[in-house]
Amino acid sequence: MVQLKQQTYGAYIQDCYGVDGEGELTDFMARKGGDLILGGRLNLSELARGYGAPLEVVYTPQITAQVTRMGAWAEQARLRSEYPGRFLYAYATKANFAAEAVQTALRAGAHYETSAAADVIIAHSLFRQGQLPDDRLICCNGSKEPNYIDAIRGLRLDGCEGVVPVLDDLDELEALIDTPLPLRFGVRERAAGNRDGRHPGNDRFGLSIDEIEAVAARLAGTRHELAVYHAMIGSQVEDEAHFLATLRDSVLGYCRLRRLVPSLRYFNFGGGIPTTGYRLGFRFDYAGFLTRLMATIRETCAAYDVPAPDLIGEFGRYTVATHSVYLLEVGATKPGQPGQPDWYLVNGSMMVSLPDSILVEGQEFVILPLSGWDRPVKPVRLAGRRTCDSDDVYPRPGCAPLMLPDSGAGLILAICGVGAYQQMISGRGGAHHCLSPEPGRVIVSEEDGRLVSRYVPQQDQVTIMRLLGYQPQPVPAPLIFDRPAREPMPFRAAAGPARRRISLRQPRLLRQVATGD
Numbered sequence: 397m398v399q400l401k402q403q404t405y406g407a408y409i410q411d412c413y414g415v416d417g418e419g420e421l422t423d424f425m426a427r428k429g430g431d432l433i434l435g436g437r438l439n440l441s442e443l444a445r446g447y448g449a450p451l452e453v454v455y456t457p458q459i460t461a462q463v464t465r466m467g468a469w470a471e472q473a474r475l476r477s478e479y480p481g482r483f484l485y486a487y488a489t490k491a492n493f494a495a496e497a498v499q500t501a502l503r504a505g506a507h508y509e510t511s512a513a514a515d516v517i518i519a520h521s522l523f524r525q526g527q528l529p530d531d532r533l534i535c536c537n538g539s540k541e542p543n544y545i546d547a548i549r550g551l552r553l554d555g556c557e558g559v560v561p562v563l564d565d566l567d568e569l570e571a572l573i574d575t576p577l578p579l580r581f582g583v584r585e586r587a588a589g590n591r592d593g594r595h596p597g598n599d600r601f602g603l604s605i606d607e608i609e610a611v612a613a614r615l616a617g618t619r620h621e622l623a624v625y626h627a628m629i630g631s632q633v634e635d636e637a638h639f640l641a642t643l644r645d646s647v648l649g650y651c652r653l654r655r656l657v658p659s660l661r662y663f664n665f666g667g668g669i670p671t672t673g674y675r676l677g678f679r680f681d682y683a684g685f686l687t688r689l690m691a692t693i694r695e696t697c698a699a700y701d702v703p704a705p706d707l708i709g710e711f712g713r714y715t716v717a718t719h720s721v722y723l724l725e726v727g728a729t730k731p732g733q734p735g736q737p738d739w740y741l742v743n744g745s746m747m748v749s750l751p752d753s754i755l756v757e758g759q760e761f762v763i764l765p766l767s768g769w770d771r772p773v774k775p776v777r778l779a780g781r782r783t784c785d786s787d788d789v790y791p792r793p794g795c796a797p798l799m800l801p802d803s804g805a806g807l808i809l810a811i812c813g814v815g816a817y818q819q820m821i822s823g824r825g826g827a828h829h830c831l832s833p834e835p836g837r838v839i840v841s842e843e844d845g846r847l848v849s850r851y852v853p854q855q856d857q858v859t860i861m862r863l864l865g866y867q868p869q870p871v872p873a874p875l876i877f878d879r880p881a882r883e884p885m886p887f888r889a890a891a892g893p894a895r896r897r898i899s900l901r902q903p904r905l906l907r908q909v910a911t912g913d
Contacts, residue, residue: 405801406769413677417769422762423672424458424718425812432766432810434721435461437847438840440810441766447851449725449808450744450835454815456500457842458719463487463504466669466682466711473686479694482706483686486535488667489515491712491816494824496839501715502527507558509710511538516547516559523556534559535582535624535664535708538601545571552577562626562664566607569614581615582624582664583608583653588646601628605649612657621659624708625650628666632674632713636685639668640692647693651700663693664708673717673813674760713816720815722835723766726807727781737775737797742809745780745788745832761790762812768801776800778809782832831860 406417420426426433431441435458443453463485470483486507489498498518502508508528510516516536522528536548536559545568551559552575562582563569572579586602603611615622627646633639643665654660669685672678690707697704727743763778775797780788791797801807824834833855840849858868 402772404770405765405773405799408773408799409676409769415676421764422676422678422718422812424461425762425764425810427769430767430769432764434458435719440721440723443838444723444766444808447836447838449723450742450854451723452814452835452837453721453723454494454496454837454839455719455721456496456840457847458815459497459500459716460504460842462711462715462718463501463506466709466714467505469683470686470707470709472683473690476687477690477694479690479704481704484533484662484706484708486533486664486708486710487715488710488712489518492716492819493518494819496841497716497719497815498522499527500841502529502532506711506715507533507535507708509535509537509712513541513544513547516544516551519559520547520551520554520556523551523554530556530558532558533662533708535626535710536561537564537584537626537628539564540568540571542571548572549575552579560624562624563603563611564601566603566610569611573614573618573620575620578619578621580621580623581611582626582662583611583622584626584628585646585649587649588627588629588642588666602626608649608653609656612653622657623659624662624664625653625660625705626664626666628664628668628710630668632670633668634670634678634680636681636688639685640688643689644692644696647696650705651696651702654697654702654705655700661703661705662708663705664710665689667710667712669709669711669714671713671717671813671816673713673762673815676762715816717813717816720819722811722814724809724811726803726805726809729804732777737777740776740778740800740804740807741781742778743781744835745782761814763798763800764810764812765801765803766808766810768803768807771801771803773799774802780832825855826860826863831857833857833860 410416415421418427424435426436431439434440434455438455440453466485474483484507486509487501488509490511508519510519519528519534548559548561560580560582561572562584564584584602586604612622627643629642650663670680694704724742724744726740728741730739730741732738777797778790836854837852838849840847861868
């Protein structure tokens with residue numbers, strides 16, 4: 397009897413998603429010469445060989461690529477639909493507040509969207525430093541506590557004309573209306589948040605139609621003006637037809653208000669644009685969606701005999717999800733119960749690294765092995781070794797297992813799509829669940845066409861214990877993981893009989909880690 401050869405992981409990926417074991421896997425990840433390449437240039441496999449795992453890799457040129465691509469799609473849509481207004485790309489900073497993410501988005505031309513006082517304080521600092529240009533809008537969304545109101549007022553009084561408080565409650569208008577310099581206000585339409593019944597959490601945001609008309613009446617005759625109409629329907633909205641149908645009613649609301657308020661000039665269709673970072677094989681017609689949205693707005697405005705507005709899109713997940721990758725190593729395997737997949741126990745914590753997997757129902761991540769593509773594929777589940785928590789697993793119970801090579805211990809996994817929210821929810825610094833330390837971090841950016849990098853060592857136990865109120869021992873015992881944290885871990889060249897150790901900070905190494913330079 398002839399025994400059939402078991403399918404390899406590479407063949408499985410090709411059968412399921414139509415991508416070869418070599419070449420483009422997604423719009424941000426490729427495989428070349430057996431190595432995984434992020435953003436077409438950064439060799440993740442080489443970084444793992446030099447630094448080990450766990451490791452966070454931050455590649456900021458991917459943010460620039462996201463902003464640039466969306467701008468190109470919007471311009472294509474504007475020409476196709478003959479749309480007369482402008483398109484403004486705003487970065488929703490709550491997705492990732494890290495300086496390298498925010499500053500890269502601004503350099504790429506993004507406007508700024510805030511949701512709390514802390515965002516405005518950061519924006520104020522960047523404005524004073526000249527990193528947030530005068531021509532950028534700062535759309536201030538969300539419910540506004542007194543410190544948020546004070547931060548908005550302070551930014552405006554410091555000379556920033558681009559700050560736009562988007563009203564979430566009538567009390568906010570009364571708290572800001574006595575600002576001595578003129579403000580441009582926005583209103584958020586409450587109905588858009590849960591018009592379809594799919595996003596009950598959004599129901600608390602925004603104003604009713606009667607409240608919006610009250611804002612317009614209150615601002616009439618003041619030094620201020622109403623400039624922005626904001627509609628937000630949800631996050632990671634993948635159903636294009638549903639997206640457009642839900643926004644259509646908001647466009648009608650804009651047109652009715654524009655007939656009463658000549659200063660109204662922006663329609664902010666909010667966030668919701670999906671990212672490709674969460675599922676292999678994901679497709680979304682970005683240019684087609686924008687073309688149909690612009691055509692709908694142009695035609696509706698013509699029917700109401702009002703000018704077509706400038707459009708604002710708020711992009712959070714889309715901007716930053718794919719610029720960061722976690723590299724986690726399988727430290728041990730454990731057989732599953734009879735009829736159940738085996739466990740791959742990773743040297744880390746899924747709860748700390750991927751909090752959205754617990755908080756967001758059905759949240760997925762693209763997870764790719766750095767090696768073993770020629771090995772047989774098998775169903776597995778991941779679990780964190782650095783906690784004793786039954787919830788520290790991925791995929792979640794009830795979801796299908798992952799299909800990965802049968803390599804077992806030593807296999808390093810690239811977990812993609814972690815650049816948005818994951819780190820902000822779990823926090824940076826501080827003490828995490830089960831005192832799991834943050835991994836070392838390699839941050840790669842681009843300067844004058846060249847990749848430059850810096851290394852942040854793994855978090856140490858002494859710092860964690862001090863935060864919790866413990867006094868460190870005279871000779872503190874280090875956490876024993878795969879290797880001691882050190883600055884920086886030497887990097888091994890990939891080829892040649894005598895492998896030389898080169899620091900990542902040296903330009904020569906960047907030529908090895910980067911491809912296509």
